Each structure stands twice: as C-alpha cells, then as structure tokens.
Amino acid sequence: MLSIRNAVVSGFIATIVAGSILVMKNAMRVFPDVHIPQTLSTLFGWPDHIVVGGVAVFLAGTLVLSLAYAWIAPRIPVRAASIKGLVFGFAVWLAMMLLLMPAAGAGLFAANRSTAVPAFDLVLMLVYGLVLATMYARDTPTANIAQIDRTRGHA
Numbered sequence: 001m002l003s004i005r006n007a008v009v010s011g012f013i014a015t016i017v018a019g020s021i022l023v024m025k026n027a028m029r030v031f032p033d034v035h036i037p038q039t040l041s042t043l044f045g046w047p048d049h050i051v052v053g054g055v056a057v058f059l060a061g062t063l064v065l066s067l068a069y070a071w072i073a074p075r076i077p078v079r080a081a082s083i084k085g086l087v088f089g090f091a092v093w094l095a096m097m098l099l100l101m102p103a104a105g106a107g108l109f110a111a112n113r114s115t116a117v118p119a120f121d122l123v124l125m126l127v128y129g130l131v132l133a134t135m136y137a138r139d140t141p142t143a144n145i146a147q148i149d150r151t152r153g154h155a
Contacts (some may be wrong), residue, residue: 002070002071003070003136003139003140004067004070006070006135006136006139006140007066007067007069007070007136007140008062008063008066008067009135009139010066010069010131010132010133010135010136010139011061011062011063011065011066011067011069011132012061012062012066013131013132013135014061014066014128014129014131014132014135015057015058015061015062015128017127017128017131018061018124018125018127018128018131019057019058019061021124021127022034022036022037022124025120031114031116031117031120033110033113033114033116033117034116034117034120034121036053036057036121036124037050037051037053037054037056037057038050038053039053039100039101039104039106040052040053040056040057040100040104041053041056042104042105043100043103043104044056061128065092065128065132066132066136069085069088069129069132069133069136070136070140072088073088073133073136076088081133081134081136081137081138082130082133082134084133084137085129085130085131085132085133085134086126086129086130086133087129088129088132088133089125089126089127089128089129089130089132090122090125090126090129092125092128092129093118093121093122093125093126096121096125097109097110097118097121101117
C-alpha cells in the first residue's frame with residue numbers, strides 16, 4: 001500500500017544524506033564539475049542563481065522521486081528493499097545522464113564535463129536510493145508484504 005507520508009519522510013531523509021555528501025564534496029574541493037544544483041539552475045535558465053537549483057534538488061528528492069519510488073517499489077520484482085533502492089537509484093541516475101545532462105548542455109553522460117561527473121552522480125544516486133528504500137520499507141511494512149503476496153500470485 002502506498003504511503004505518501006512515509007514516502008515524503010523517507011525522501012526527506014535520503015535527500016538530506018545525499019545533500020550532505022554534496023556539501024562535504026564541496027568543502028573538500030573535489031570534483032568541481034559535479035554540481036547538481038548548478039546544473040539544474042542552468043537548465044531552468046538561471047545559471048547565476050544556484051539557490052534555484054538547490055531548491056529544485058530538495059523538492060525533487062523529498063517529493064517527486066520519493067513518491068515515484070513509493071509507486072514503483074511494489075512493481076520492482078525483488079523482495080529486498082535495499083536492492084529495490086539500488087535499482088531505483090540506478091534508474092534515476094540513468095535518467096539524469098540521458099535527459100537532464102544533455103538538456104543542461106553537459107552532453108550525454110555529462111560528456112562535456114569530466115569523467116568524474118557520471119561516476120560521482122552514480123554513487124550519489126545509489127546512496128539516495130538505498131537510504132530512501134530502507135527508510136520507506138522500515139516505515140511501511142505492508143509494502144513488503146504486498147510485494148511478497150504479488151510474487152506468489154495472491155494480490
């Protein structure tokens with residue numbers, strides 16, 4: 001059963017974790033080409049307003065992606081929440097590389113930037129998906145039961 005509240009709370013936590021990784025990356029001054037808020041600000045036509053991209057990252061992670069996960073999770077044909085989260089994180093990363101990066105002028109798989117961009121973004125999205133799925137499954141035990149019943153043909 002889809003739980004909107006648990007999806008949003010789980011998305012918030014996963015976004016805070018992923019955002020903290022980005023903040024630490026910036027503080028350590030590594031991978032300067034990896035900057036998701038800047039990419040989104042550029043995509044929205046405001047490259048000099050990084051706050052716009054930051055807000056977009058927060059809203060996407062807390063609301064959009066978390067609700068998408070809650071809807072998709074029962075349809076991912078594995079039982080383990082961690083694997084579901086990794087699959088979801090990979091799918092989000094792939095969409096970023098195929099849609100978001102080219103739209104923002106970075107090219108497919110961020111080819112116009114350093115090779116660190118797709119690699120770092122993959123790790124970031126896998127962490128986001130893992131945290132999101134783990135928290136959602138913890139707070140929504142019926143999601144796992146529904147998936148088990150569906151695989152047995154009882155749903």
